[in-house]
Amino acid sequence: MNAKDDPKTFSPLARAFLWTDEKHKVNRLVYGLYALCAILFLADFSYEKHSYVSVEDFPGFYALYGFFMCAALVVCAKVMRLFLKRDEDYYAPHDTESEAYPEDQLERINHDD
């Protein structure tokens, strides 16, 4: 952590996002997301659909498909990790993964320097 980590030195744009560090406000965001999802789900009944594929007519098809497929994606990926994960230096030294990026090509400057 920076010694002079003072939010006043951040730009106004950054300060507008500082609430993301507060747990109860993030909770509020998530509740907002729940509400938005509910509204979108219900919105499905409010208009006439133009569909190419018959499953599209199923109420909330896109919502359910998006939710369950993404959950399945993450769970599958997690299981894949059990088999595929190796140490960072697995291919070293024939790989850049475990190398430091050459310092002379960077411009590391701290925010309040």
Next chain:
Amino acid sequence: MIEAVPIAFLFFAGALILLALPKGPARAALSLIIPVVAGFMVWSLPEGQLWTAGLMGFDLEFMRVDKLSRVFALIFCVAAFLGNLYAWHVRDTVQQFVALLYAGSAIGAVFAGDLLTLFFYWEGTAIASVFLIWARRTEGAYHTGMRYLIIQVSSGVILLAGAALFYRETGSLVFEKMTLGSLGTWLIFLAFGIKCAFPLLHNWLQDSYPAATVTGTVVLSAFTTKLAVYSLARGFPGTELLIYIGAVMTLFPIFYAVIENDLRRVLAYSLNNQLGFMVVGVGVGTELALNGTAAHAFAHILYKALLFMSIGAVLFRTGTAKGSELGGLYKTMPLTMIFCVVGAASISAFPLFSGFVTKSLILSASAKEGHYVVWAILLFASAGVFHHSGIKIPYFAFFAHDSGKRPKEAPLHMLLAMGLTAFLCVAIGVFPAPLYDLLPYPVKYENYTTSHVVQQLQLLFFSALAFAVLMRTGIYPPELRSVNLDSDVTYRRWLPRLIAGISAIVGRIWTTQANLIESGLNGIWRRLYRSHGPEGRIAQVWPTGAMVLWIAILLGITLIVNFAS
């Protein structure tokens, strides 16, 4: 006539002039001017075969201009400009030089009207681009570049072999629509497939792009793979096989992207996934689908460059692009964060962002032609791409747990490049008509219908919901310092190990049998020496024994002479 000059030559001449200029802003400015001039020339070119050269009895078509080649050349010029603007600070002659050669080769290949010209430029992109990886100047980058070069050059060699066979069959080298069937066309197809990162031929992409320099990756992301997409759209539109290849391409990289730690490699996986959409479009092959492929390539080059730029800026300031090391950067890099979110929204196809107005063409085309399973896979891949590129990239880099890193905001020229790209992403999303006008066929497609917007928002927000739920229940896999095995493990680890193992076994068998033979021969030699040598028992009776033998021989001869006479 100015339009008679191949656009590629402009880039090559620019690269040579660049070498003559002093190091500094003059060179950077030149590498901005060239793409702008080239872009205007491409814009104003008439259609037709504009420049032909004879070589060894072949007519080489350097400038086949039509709507398909023009839209790709145009976006390549834009990408070259944005990439070079992003690289304004670079004072490395090699990188500046090859960035122009690489863009020029890619544009040259797009305008190539015959397979031989295509081959020259095809190899040109391979050889020029590898220097963007080597420019990192580490041992790992050297080896990665070598692997990249071997695969890319092989693709070119296969293309040349295919072109030669194709010429023997048809007596023509014109690069037009082909049908798979003969060995020649299959080889050409394979060469395109390698560069397009087809499943199991894909690993050069995820291997090499994260190994390139901060700016090199941005440049790399634009050209090679989209050149391959163009070549497929030119050579193999409507090839049904491509639909299935493309569907698999959209599918498997998203699983890897979820568990990958290096954010630039996550982007490489999602690049692979986006290529899948374009390949499906080529495979479906209707006017709507081919329009979709060209439009999606156009939009994709922009938002993918934007995402690579934003993560590159993070790398430039912090020295790492790994999810496990980053977090909380929004506090001091808010503009970079905003641009990253714009790129993420575009790739996720949020309404009002570029992906929305281009990807839907391909999805609609595949549903219209009755490829329902493929359509469902593409829909899943769309949700998945939001999951890993749309949420994961900005979340782990700029939010998540605070890494304590407080880097300064990206330098001005990087912000400019990102801002301009972000502007284009939004502009295409809001006003798709100018892009649609550039497409190969007339577009009659309404994007912003209630159905389409609501359905897309449902898909995206419920994917976000899945992310939120999984994150809060702790099921979401954390970012860990790791390498994930992909199919490249076969040629990077297993095959070398197998060969080493076989050679060890063969070597051992060889030495064992050689030892056996040697010891056997030695034994025989020793025994003979013991018995027949100067000290041996036989040697003691040698003169008597020899006398008896000779007498026997003489008697035998006498007997034969007597008998015969």
